[in-house]
Amino acid sequence: MIRTLRPRLDAALDRATVRPYSLYSAAALRVGTGLLALAYLLRDIANAPEMWGPDAYWTPEMALRLNELNGWTPFYTIAATDSAAAFWLIYAGAVAASAAFTLGWRTRATSVVFAVLLCAVQFRNTFVNDSGDHVVRLFALYLTCTACGRVWSLDARRRARYGDPGPGDGLRERLTALLHNTALLVVAGQVMIAYGSAGMYKVQGETWQHGTALYYALQLNAFRPWPEVSDWVTGHGLLILGLAYLTVFAQLGLPFAVFSRLKYPFLIGLVASHAGIAVLMGLPLFSAAMVIGDTVFLPDRFWRRAARLVRRLGPVPAKPAGPPPEGTAPRPRTPEPAGEAAVRRSR
Structure with a gap:
């Protein structure tokens, strides 16, 4: 064994x-x-x-x-x-x-x-x-x-400008990587515990089971920064019911879906929930803190793809029109190696 x-x-x-x-x-x-x-x-x-x-x-x-x-x-x-x-x-x-x-x-x-x-x-x-x-x-x-x-x-930026000195001692690099990965696992565990425990507490309450918890919360003066918006939301019973159930479902489901692609719909639901808390209940900094914690579940490939998408949607640099300035010599053509030229002609 x-x-x-x-x-x-x-x-x-x-x-x-x-x-x-x-x-x-x-x-x-x-x-x-x-x-x-x-x-x-x-x-x-x-x-x-x-x-x-x-x-x-x-x-x-x-x-x-x-x-x-x-x-x-x-x-x-x-x-x-x-x-x-x-x-x-x-x-x-x-x-x-x-x-x-x-x-x-x-x-x-x-x-x-x-x-x-x-x-x-x-x-x-x-x-x-x-x-x-x-x-x-x-x-x-x-x-x-x-x-x-x-x-x-x-x-x-400094390493890129002056050159990366390269990896240090092998044992030191391994310990650094182990400490880094362990700390991120702790952050992920902390966020999952926060969501899971919050969801478990919610499902035990009658107001959350009936879908009326958000209605009562939005009636408190401390959580009504925009009274007109709060009154409009509480005036729609199906919306209040859907938001309550969506919040509980997203909080309970994330810990189980975090290791699969299903985590993305749950993260979108949680971000939407925190956006509603920030606007309707006037808690922007708390909501922002929880959204920042959600980023620990996003892999590096997600950030790379997002960066490429931003660059693709960004403004394209304009190319100078007209002929090249007078006195500019054409760029010399690099001669092709004889072996590669023979292979290309044979194809």
Whole structure:
């Protein structure tokens, strides 16, 4: 039995360590996570002292005590200070790290700084955070273990300009690939658990079974940024019923369809669901965080095809009309090798 399983285990280990997979999805996660963190920090910058700074009702002593009770690591509490200068230094560092991480500048080092400072700010007062903050924070921690700067980054541009030094030590490359692939699997598992558990909770509720859950949610003043649109949607019973069932079906079905092509219809349904949440319930950043998490299920070939499609649909560069400028010599014709010419004539 062991002799039969060992070749399979060796082959699986080779596949996991031969190269990092889904580099484009990792880059999409990096860009999306960095932009969302930057949006959160800039959105709340005017009220930052009252939310996470020295003017917050949640004092540094209370924050330190809560973190100790929860067993969180020390870097979560570096922003627990009464000094306004120290707080703004940490906050400005988090903003700068978010921008650098989004652009992919020195990504390996920047990803760690970004995760530490983002967690430091948010864990200063966890009671003002929302679900979107939680998702972004998780992605930031996981991305520190990935090679998310290999493509779509300033690092990739620098390597292309000055030449790639090539792969390093074989063991180091294998460990990097293994860590990257494992981290992406953890992200995918986290997203599937979030969708699966949300779907399971929904199907146990009577309002979701009857298809009326969205109707009651859209009656709450906290989730009515566009009252006229909410009233129009709730005025159509079949639409409310269809949206409720579509949400539950997409959330429950994705974990089972993720390893097949059926995942694409489920992902489209989930993206549409999050778009509705962003517009109807006024939660754009949370919806964007979940959509960014969905990109982990897209393979590299999807991103390559999308890039080719964008280039094909883009503007075609105009060719200069008329004869070539005076004094321009015609391009010399490369002589064909004699052997190839003889073969072509014989055909």
